[in-house]
Amino acid sequence: MAIIVKDLCYTYNEKTPFATKALKNVTVTIDEGEFVCVVGHTGSGKSTFIQHLNGLIRLQSGQLAVDGIDLCVKKPDFMALRGKIGMVFQYPEYQLFADTVFEDVAFGPRNMGLKDAEVKSRVFHAIERVGLNYGLYAEKSPFELSGGEKRRVAIAGVIAMEPRILVLDEPTAGLDPLGKNEILNLIEDIRKTVAPTVLMVNHDMNEVAEHATKVMVFCDGEMTEYLPPKDLFRKADYLTSIGLDLPTITKFASKLKESGVDIGDCLTVEQAYDRIIRLHLKDR
Amino acid sequence: MDKDKPIISFDNVFFGYSSAEDEQFYYAVHDATFDIYEGEFVAVVGKNGSGKSTIAKLMNAILEPSDEGGSVTVFGIDTKKGNKYEVRKRVGMVFQNPDNSMVASIVEDDIAFGPENLGLEREEIVSRVDNAISLLGIENLRTRTPHKLSGGQKQKIAIAGILALKPDVLVLDESTAMLDPQGRKEVIQTLIKLNKQEKITIVLITHFMEEVLFADRVLVVNQGSVKLVGTPKDIFLNCDKLIEYGLTIPRLIELESKLRQSGLDVTQGENNVELLAKEVAAVLSDRFET
Numbered sequence: 001m002a003i004i005v006k007d008l009c010y011t012y013n014e015k016t017p018f019a020t021k022a023l024k025n026v027t028v029t030i031d032e033g034e035f036v037c038v039v040g041h042t043g044s045g046k047s048t049f050i051q052h053l054n055g056l057i058r059l060q061s062g063q064l065a066v067d068g069i070d071l072c073v074k075k076p077d078f079m080a081l082r083g084k085i086g087m088v089f090q091y092p093e094y095q096l097f098a099d100t101v102f103e104d105v106a107f108g109p110r111n112m113g114l115k116d117a118e119v120k121s122r123v124f125h126a127i128e129r130v131g132l133n134y135g136l137y138a139e140k141s142p143f144e145l146s147g148g149e150k151r152r153v154a155i156a157g158v159i160a161m162e163p164r165i166l167v168l169d170e171p172t173a174g175l176d177p178l179g180k181n182e183i184l185n186l187i188e189d190i191r192k193t194v195a196p197t198v199l200m201v202n203h204d205m206n207e208v209a210e211h212a213t214k215v216m217v218f219c220d221g222e223m224t225e226y227l228p229p230k231d232l233f234r235k236a237d238y239l240t241s242i243g244l245d246l247p248t249i250t251k252f253a254s255k256l257k258e259s260g261v262d263i264g265d266c267l268t269v270e271q272a273y274d275r276i277i278r279l280h281l282k283d284r
Numbered sequence: 285m286d287k288d289k290p291i292i293s294f295d296n297v298f299f300g301y302s303s304a305e306d307e308q309f310y311y312a313v314h315d316a317t318f319d320i321y322e323g324e325f326v327a328v329v330g331k332n333g334s335g336k337s338t339i340a341k342l343m344n345a346i347l348e349p350s351d352e353g354g355s356v357t358v359f360g361i362d363t364k365k366g367n368k369y370e371v372r373k374r375v376g377m378v379f380q381n382p383d384n385s386m387v388a389s390i391v392e393d394d395i396a397f398g399p400e401n402l403g404l405e406r407e408e409i410v411s412r413v414d415n416a417i418s419l420l421g422i423e424n425l426r427t428r429t430p431h432k433l434s435g436g437q438k439q440k441i442a443i444a445g446i447l448a449l450k451p452d453v454l455v456l457d458e459s460t461a462m463l464d465p466q467g468r469k470e471v472i473q474t475l476i477k478l479n480k481q482e483k484i485t486i487v488l489i490t491h492f493m494e495e496v497l498f499a500d501r502v503l504v505v506n507q508g509s510v511k512l513v514g515t516p517k518d519i520f521l522n523c524d525k526l527i528e529y530g531l532t533i534p535r536l537i538e539l540e541s542k543l544r545q546s547g548l549d550v551t552q553g554e555n556n557v558e559l560l561a562k563e564v565a566a567v568l569s570d571r572f573e574t
């Protein structure tokens with residue numbers, strides 16, 4: 001089990017007039033190998049939740065264990081935790097700071113106390129893994145890169161630490177459509193090679209439908225659902241009532257059903273296409 | 285939209301951020317030519333770094349074309365030679381991150397900030413603020429603190445602040461990028477209302493191909509110039525070009541074109557869930573009957 005959460009509660013500005021309950025009794029078990037998309041309206045608690053996972057927010061009440069590391073004890077092993085969980089924040093390109101791409105990516109592995117040769121090898125592999133050519137990019141200044149390239153460098157810095165769990169807060173926001181696809185494909189690739197478990201905060205239900213194995217829904221600080229996307233998207237009325245949308249293809253499939261043709265639960269263009277064509281050929 | 289009345293015209297515009305002597309010099313806007321007409325809703329799309337924000341800044345005279353770099357004319361004013369102040373009054377701009385533009389500690393003061401700076405009479409300011417607040421339907425936020433609002437609420441306040449300046453054109457640079465689906469829908473609905481009811485010309489820069497469908501016309505920007513212009517339908521029928529320019533097509537249109545290629549008779553370029561469902565159902569049930 002990658003992550004175990006029980007009755008997690010969190011209040012900002014506790015015991016002041018400005019207290020905000022941001023998490024209410026969140027309970028969930030996330031298995032290794034899941035690609036979890038975290039969705040919910042603005043202010044629903046998504047960022048507060050994921051910042052608990054790498055100890056950025058200290059536990060107030062409830063239980064939390066990440067890949068065997070217990071965070072309820074008095075002195076949690078934060079060093080070990082940060083080696084296991086890689087965190088990519090929103091607009092991570094704003095956090096690039098070094099003179100060269102190499103130095104930026106090397107920062108994490110160096111901090112882990114690795115030997116120079118090991119650092120160098122990890123940086124090389126991380127840069128290549130995110131689809132940048134090491135020879136071309138290692139010595140460039142991160143500030144001369146395009147938005148999409150900067151984001152790749154930021155992700156390389158995180159995977160160079162070889163985390164088992166990768167957590168990303170809206171990794172595709174502000175990218176152009178192809179840039180979005182590239183980053184999502186990259187995350188799929190990282191999942192197959194470095195970090196089998198991924199959590200991604202995302203507002204785009206089309207992307208959620210195409211990539212998630214499980215969807216975690218937050219509403220007003222509560223985690224209301226944790227289930228596979230095809231089950232979630234059957235609850236159209238519920239999703240609309242909490243300000244979330246359905247994927248385009250799911251909407252299409254349900255309209256088609258109203259018109260008398262049932263192609264089942266569909267999440268992607270390919271699924272819808274295959275099923276329609278199958279019916280089309282069968283009728284003939 | 286009145287095709288005889290271009291209110292913003294770019295004529296062979298060039299713009300570079302560094303000086304031409306610089307070794308790394310290049311034009312961020314490279315020979316851009318296009319018109320924006322009175323009362324239309326225009327969407328601007330293009331990949332990262334293609335020049336959209338630079339073009340937006342040229343529209344309201346924050347930037348001006350390079351020497352010998354063509355001209356931008358806004359309501360008859362050449363932005364290089366004419367009154368920039370007048371241009372900015374008529375073309376209002378909402379930037380990507382509203383946090384940076386919030387100045388006051390309560391919402392209504394924030395919205396009043398612009399009109400106050402225009403040196404208007406107190407009564408006029410109050411009436412403009414009231415009007416902007418009611419157009420956006422944010423009466424409930426009047427006395428709240430801007431910093432403690434959600435992203436979608438902040439975005440509406442930023443739009444209200446610009447509206448209170450009574451611009452003829454509203455330019456929005458990726459103003460929905462950080463919103464949740466509901467917030468995005470609300471902002472888009474507001475823009476449609478401003479366009480239809482208040483006759484404000486809208487220029488919407490966006491990375492969401494789905495938002496493009498609300499526009500009368502779409503400008504596709506690549507390498508600093510406008511490469512394609514047309515209705516959303518025209519644009520989406522040009523899949524190959526869109527992909528060449530680093531864009532994608534909406535999922536439904538992808539499905540439409542795959543189905544067509546397999547011989548199903550469905551209309552192309554519509555991106556309409558209900559229409560496509562009806563057409564597919566019709567094709568399949570025809571087969572049942574024959």
Ligand SMILES: Nc1ncnc2c1ncn2[C@@H]1O[C@H](COP(=O)(O)OP(=O)(O)OP(=O)(O)O)[C@@H](O)[C@H]1O
Pocket residue numbers: 012013020021022040041042043044045046047048049218435464
């Ligand atoms: N530093 C803070 N101090 C006080 N309240 C906070 C702070 N950060 C977040 N909150 C509040 O906690 C609640 C949950 O916020 P959180 O950032 O977790 O939401 P989110 O789901 O990530 O939203 P978004 O989609 O806008 O990023 C909100 O009501 C928010 O206003």
Ligand SMILES: Nc1ncnc2c1ncn2[C@@H]1O[C@H](COP(=O)(O)OP(=O)(O)OP(=O)(O)O)[C@@H](O)[C@H]1O
Pocket residue numbers: 147176301302312330331332333334335336337338339
């Ligand atoms: N202040 C600046 N100084 C130097 N170069 C700049 C500056 N702003 C933008 N550029 C460069 O000008 C080009 C066009 O940038 P612009 O910001 O107009 O693109 P964009 O289409 O808005 O991109 P995005 O979708 O990422 O917002 C890019 O190559 C960019 O790196």
Ligand SMILES: [Mg+2]
Pocket residue numbers: 046047048
């Ligand atoms: Mg957040």
Ligand SMILES: [Mg+2]
Pocket residue numbers: 336337338457
């Ligand atoms: Mg831009």
